[in-house]
Structures are given as C-alpha cells and as structure tokens.
Amino acid sequence: MKFPRGSLAGACALMLAMQVQAADGQKIYTQGGANPAAMACVMCHGANGEGMAAGGFPRLAGLSAEYMRKQLDDIRSGQRSAPVMQPVIAALSDEEIRAVTDMLAAMPAADVPQVTRVEKADGIGAELALRGAWARNIPECVSCHGPSGVGVGDSFPALAGQPAQYLSGQLQAWRQGTRKNDPNDLMGHIARSLTDAEIQAVSEYFANLSQQ
Ligand code: HEC
Ligand code: HEC
Known part of the structure; x- marks a missing residue:
C-alpha cells in the first residue's frame, strides 16, 4: 500500500495519540496491563498503593514517578534483582509504565510526623x-x-x-x-x-x- 507522505505522518500521529490514551494508569493498577503477564499491581501493592507489610511489598503511593521508573528499568535490566516484579515489568510497555507511575505518584501517602535531627534519638x-x-x-x-x-x-x-x-x-x-x-x-x-x-x-x- 502507498500513502502520500503527509497522510502517513498524520495516521502515525493519530495512532500514537490513541496508544497514549489507551494506557490508563488506574486501569493498569487495578486490572493489569494489555499483556496478561502484567498482573494487576493492586494484588501486591494494596488498594491505595500503601504496600502490604506481611508480604514485604513496597508502598508506591506518593513516590516520585521518576524514581519508580528508574527502579523498574533497573529491575528489567537485572541491576536490581526482583524475581516477583521482573515478569510483571517485562510484560508492560513503556507507555503503560509511564501511565501507571504518573498515577501512583499523584496518590496520597500516609502522613508522617516531622522529626528533626535535634530531637532525642531513642x-x-x-x-x-x-x-x-x-x-x-x-x-x-x-x-x-x-x-x-x-x-x-x-x-x-x-x-x-x-x-x-x-x-x-x-x-x-x-x-x-x-x-x-x-x-x-x-x-x-x-x-x-x-x-x-x-x-x-x-x-x-x-x-x-x-x-x-
Ligand atoms: C505479584 C506481586 C506483585 C505485582 C503483581 C506487582 N508488584 Fe511491584 N513489586 C513487588 C515486589 C515483591 C517488589 C519489591 C521487589 C524487591 O524485593 O526488590 C516490587 C517493587 C516495585 C517497585 C519498586 C518500588 C521501590 O520503592 O523501589 C515498583 C515501582 C513497582 N513494584 C511497581 C509495580 C507496578 C506498577 C505494578 C503493576 C503493573 C506492580 N508493581 C505489580 C511485587 C509485585
Ligand atoms: C548519602 C546519601 C544516602 C544516605 C546517607 C542514605 N541513603 Fe538510602 N538511598 C540513597 C539513594 C541515592 C537511594 C536510591 C538508590 C537507587 O537509585 O536505587 C537510596 C535507597 C534506599 C533504600 C531503598 C528504598 C526503595 O524503595 O527503593 C533503602 C531501604 C535505604 N536507602 C535505606 C537507608 C537507610 C536505612 C539509611 C541510613 C542508615 C540510608 N538509606 C542512608 C542514598 C542515601
């Protein structure tokens, strides 16, 4: 098939826009990614991204999106060995990772009292x-x-x-x-x-x- 240059570029832009729209962070978190191996994050990271203490699953709510993306890249490359997370991450597209980490960064985290360095260390x-x-x-x-x-x-x-x-x-x-x-x-x-x-x-x- 042959397209005139302009319309091909237009079609690509449209497809890209649709893909971006399709990656819905909330949906990935609660239902998983497009690839079934990308299991729903909620199973391990908790209903509100608070983590699961008993399993040692980390809290994600309110963490920096950049930090989470770095960790996911490192887990994918093996710099950080995480056998449970590794197959999940391997099955997510970059677009999906961006959407779900942006969503998590905006989630509220539990309040922490201010402890200053001058306080008594017990x-x-x-x-x-x-x-x-x-x-x-x-x-x-x-x-x-x-x-x-x-x-x-x-x-x-x-x-x-x-x-x-x-x-x-x-x-x-x-x-x-x-x-x-x-x-x-x-x-x-x-x-x-x-x-x-x-x-x-x-x-x-x-x-x-x-x-x-
Ligand atoms: C089957 C359980 C499970 C599922 C499902 C899961 N995770 Fe994880 N996740 C873990 C575990 C366990 C760790 C900690 C890995 C380690 O020990 O280093 C982790 C770590 C992470 C970290 C690093 C956090 C930090 O503070 O360094 C991020 C980010 C993360 N997961 C995001 C996700 C996202 C996004 C999803 C859904 C697409 C997801 N996880 C699904 C178990 C899971
Ligand atoms: C000189 C700076 C520095 C000091 C001091 C420091 N850390 Fe860290 N810590 C880091 C950096 C940077 C990272 C992120 C590493 C990465 O990119 O994976 C980190 C990550 C961590 C993580 C992993 C968290 C996660 O969710 O991925 C833990 C746990 C941790 N530090 C515990 C401690 C503890 C406990 C102390 C005090 C005994 C401490 N750190 C002191 C710089 C520091």
Missing part, C-alpha cells in the same frame, strides 16, 4: 536515622532521605511508611550484591557497614513512623 534505629554512625562513615539516613525519611526529589526515595520487611530486604540485597543500582555505591557502602540488628532496628524505625 534506640538504635532512631540513632542511625537521626545521627548516623560517623565512626564507621555512616551518615544519618535523614541527611539524604529527608526529615522523617519522607524522600527528597527524584533520587532519594521515601523510607517512612514502607514495610519494615521491605526496607530490611533492600538493605540485605545491597549487602549481598543482588541490588547494585545505586549511584556511587552510596547505599551499598552503608548496607555493608550495618549489622543485622541495626538493619532490623532502622527498618522498624522508618516503618513505624507513620503509625505514631
């Missing part, structure tokens, strides 16, 4: 979060992840309101080298410097902040 978790362990070159978590660990911009994700099991799982993954997608080994260095008890304590600290 226990190992709070101590690491608010003061760090400078003798071992571990900066306080809030220096990068923001006050109360609410996240900063597109690079430093929220820790507050994430399930403890998810947070400790990520720290263990860095330690074991199955997650190696952080710029300059920032988190790899920190995770390898923490003890198991410290990983547990600091994960519980951030997970419980939104429930105080």
Whole structure:
C-alpha cells in the first residue's frame, strides 16, 4: 500500500495519540496491563498503593514517578534483582509504565510526623536515622532521605511508611550484591557497614513512623 507522505505522518500521529490514551494508569493498577503477564499491581501493592507489610511489598503511593521508573528499568535490566516484579515489568510497555507511575505518584501517602535531627534519638534505629554512625562513615539516613525519611526529589526515595520487611530486604540485597543500582555505591557502602540488628532496628524505625 502507498500513502502520500503527509497522510502517513498524520495516521502515525493519530495512532500514537490513541496508544497514549489507551494506557490508563488506574486501569493498569487495578486490572493489569494489555499483556496478561502484567498482573494487576493492586494484588501486591494494596488498594491505595500503601504496600502490604506481611508480604514485604513496597508502598508506591506518593513516590516520585521518576524514581519508580528508574527502579523498574533497573529491575528489567537485572541491576536490581526482583524475581516477583521482573515478569510483571517485562510484560508492560513503556507507555503503560509511564501511565501507571504518573498515577501512583499523584496518590496520597500516609502522613508522617516531622522529626528533626535535634530531637532525642531513642534506640538504635532512631540513632542511625537521626545521627548516623560517623565512626564507621555512616551518615544519618535523614541527611539524604529527608526529615522523617519522607524522600527528597527524584533520587532519594521515601523510607517512612514502607514495610519494615521491605526496607530490611533492600538493605540485605545491597549487602549481598543482588541490588547494585545505586549511584556511587552510596547505599551499598552503608548496607555493608550495618549489622543485622541495626538493619532490623532502622527498618522498624522508618516503618513505624507513620503509625505514631
Ligand atoms: C505479584 C506481586 C506483585 C505485582 C503483581 C506487582 N508488584 Fe511491584 N513489586 C513487588 C515486589 C515483591 C517488589 C519489591 C521487589 C524487591 O524485593 O526488590 C516490587 C517493587 C516495585 C517497585 C519498586 C518500588 C521501590 O520503592 O523501589 C515498583 C515501582 C513497582 N513494584 C511497581 C509495580 C507496578 C506498577 C505494578 C503493576 C503493573 C506492580 N508493581 C505489580 C511485587 C509485585
Ligand atoms: C548519602 C546519601 C544516602 C544516605 C546517607 C542514605 N541513603 Fe538510602 N538511598 C540513597 C539513594 C541515592 C537511594 C536510591 C538508590 C537507587 O537509585 O536505587 C537510596 C535507597 C534506599 C533504600 C531503598 C528504598 C526503595 O524503595 O527503593 C533503602 C531501604 C535505604 N536507602 C535505606 C537507608 C537507610 C536505612 C539509611 C541510613 C542508615 C540510608 N538509606 C542512608 C542514598 C542515601
């Protein structure tokens, strides 16, 4: 078939516009993507994107869309090993990923009380979060992840309101080298410097902040 140049371009633009319209973030979240292997996110990430503590499934509501897209790219490329998420992501188109992450970024997340660095740090978790362990070159978590660990911009994700099991799982993954997608080994260095008890304590600290 032969089209005059102009009408072909026009037809392409129209098809593209239809595709963009077809990728509906809310629908992908609750019903899955066009490819059936892209299972509905809601099954694992909760009705309101709040995550599922018992399964260690992360909260997604209110995270930066850019951060989520970086993580999904890293999971797809294997820089971040995530055997449960990997087949879901492999079955989503870039258009679908854009739509669902934009939708999730706009979802409201649970409120977190403001904890400043000058506050009393009670226990190992709070101590690491608010003061760090400078003798071992571990900066306080809030220096990068923001006050109360609410996240900063597109690079430093929220820790507050994430399930403890998810947070400790990520720290263990860095330690074991199955997650190696952080710029300059920032988190790899920190995770390898923490003890198991410290990983547990600091994960519980951030997970419980939104429930105080
Ligand atoms: C069968 C369960 C399951 C389904 C369905 C699922 N996920 Fe996940 N997702 C996970 C798990 C488990 C992780 C954590 C992976 C790890 O351990 O690193 C994750 C991690 C993520 C992350 C990284 C979050 C972060 O803070 O780094 C994003 C973004 C994400 N999922 C988006 C989605 C989207 C969008 C969908 C739907 C299209 C979806 N997931 C469907 C289980 C699931
Ligand atoms: C020097 C800056 C810096 C400090 C200090 C820091 N982090 Fe991070 N953290 C990062 C960056 C950057 C990422 C995102 C890495 C990526 O792009 O995958 C991250 C990601 C994480 C994640 C993964 C979250 C997710 O949903 O993907 C966890 C868990 C985490 N940090 C815990 C901590 C804890 C606990 C501390 C304190 C002991 C801490 N971080 C201190 C920079 C920092």
